[in-house]
Amino acid sequence: MLWRTGSTLTRMKGAEALMRSLEKEGVDFVFGLPGGANLPIYDALVDAKIRHILVRHEQSAAHMADGYARIKRKAGVCFATSGPGATNLITGIATAYADSSPMVAVTGQVPLEMIGKDAFQETDIIGVANPCTKYTFQPRKATEIPETVKKGFYIAESGRPGPVLIDIPKDVQQDSQDIEFPDLIKVRGYNPTIDCDLSTIGKAAELLMAAERPIIMSGGGVILSGAFSELEVLAELLLTPVVTTFKGKGSFPENHSLAMGPIGMHGHAEANKIILEADCILAIGARFSDRSVGRFDEFGKGMSIIHMDIDPAEIGKNKSVDVAIVGDVKSSMKTMIKLLSKKMVKRSAENPWLRRRKELVDYYAESIKDYPRDLTARKVLKKLRQALPSEAIVTTEVGQCQMWTSLHFDVISPGTFFSSTGLGTMGFGFPAAIGAKAAKQDVPVVDIAGDGSFNMSENSLAVSVLENLPVIVILLNNYMLGMVAQWQRTFYNRRYEGVHLHNCPDYTKIADAYGAQGIKVQSLAELDTAIRSALKSNVATVIDIPIDPEEDVYPFVAPGTGLKDMIVGS
């Protein structure tokens, strides 16, 4: 159903209609790479009030759009041509889908009459993208483009966000038509629940008030909903310890007196421990992923579980729950806060449960030892935290570097951290950091990287330098696909295969070759100087930090086991 109000007809090409539609959505950046089938789009881009960031590989365009979206909290936009251009976007689209990140990907397609003829650079991208998008469109007339774009943004950004793909055949881009821009659209089969059912809040409040050992498990939904202050108020009202999922890292200030850090495979030991001792879990915008909770059948035994989420399909998907609160978590939390402020008898901060929290934090702070070297991931990340302002945006690559960040880098200012947590895409962090910098140019943006991942998208250095979007790469360089090596060390009797990257390439020279700044450091003092230099630099800086290839990530909950089976150290 579509209502049009006050729109007028204007003669223009489909590609121009696309630009006007994107401008109407407030798009200021697009990340992309042109080719044969999207040339009319690039022609229209010349006159558009949109800044185009030319990438060197389409996968990075999707990651940049994703990084942009995670900081702006509105859809990031990427462009690619048909065939290989479009398929190169797919890893980035799947990454956004796994992490519920809003994105609108616009691909060129061969002309309508060529579709299905196995034309040059033809791919059925609608078929390819279907399982990793919220929706796909293929407008078949120029007149359909404005409505399609409006629906695309609406679907991508509302409810549980996610990527949308719009595939536009070249002749549709070129065709001149009388175009109408709708102001209002409605998608009949799509009605996300925003306001929760009040009775579920009442039931949940009763469980929480009756609980002796309540805990909040905060997930990515809190970040997507921007419900940071609500979470703090709720936690302080209930006086509950707060653990997060890895995706939820940074939804709650990690220096808060109730914070316990992330749970999961490489969660904080005290977080993994305390959640098993709770008698009531309030899971907010979390999906009980295997990496967070270990075995579904073991997790949550003997506890009551309250699940707040905007996506009804997440309720009971991995874990049966006692109370489900379906709706936007920000609005649900607000309602719950109102109810609890009226009904709840204030708890004492001197209760046994909070004493237990303190005991666990102190115990693991004391008992978990750093790897015995002068330069370790932990020392590097603690130093980085000291050197960075709290509002700096931090992202990561994937693997050991990512899990060390989970463990050793505290996010102070909510919403300043993100990572490829669901799909675990190597090569994500660096282009995503560039996208984040485009979204918020007045704060430092840092990618905590490993050499394996950074190598996958290092060509984005060209983008960072040429587009004046400087980011800092903290390269924890162990010359290894470190996480795979750790698993081979742990589960395959040190039979290493396919993990040695040797010292190739030399990343300071790589940085230099792109016109960026490359600094190799050998000590914490040098690291401190390098970070300060990077913060002042107006080009990207790669800080190459050699660490020992045998440094493992601990604690570790082995795959297929439960949180109770956590291995604290080697």
Next chain:
Amino acid sequence: MSQIDSNPERESSDNIYILSALVEDKPGVLFRVTNLFRARNFNIESITVGYSEAADLSRMTITTRSDDRTLDQLVKQLGKLIDVVEVRVLDRANTVYRELALIKMNAQDPTSRAEITNLASVFRGKILDIDKFTLTVEITGTPSKIDAFRNLVSDFGIVRLARTGVSALPRGAV
């Protein structure tokens, strides 16, 4: 395909459910639905799709073998598809459901021919086609009725068989 009616001999604890969905009548919708079933490891016993009472909506009837928890997920995941406007699980006791089967059998000798014709009439089937070698029968009914007919005629030699899958509507006012 045969267990839509209760069958005590079934080994699995799963049940067969009938789902009725109203979906947008446009290209790619069937693909999205079947791809969802494949991607999430849901089972499809049969799926039918055709015009519905509304001009721009199709009705899909899906029968699936599933446990209760998977069914709950399946309905929610289907509901999430943007082209799916409505989805409901039909309560079999209050549902009319039918399947159509075309069965071509060997019927060279006159006795077989007579016997098949007899059986077909008991099942209220129709003879649709007949030649020197074969006889094609149309049977409409519940899947178990079709199974029963198929079992009865299997000795004649079934040459070809085509079943439509189940179409269903709730009984009474909706």
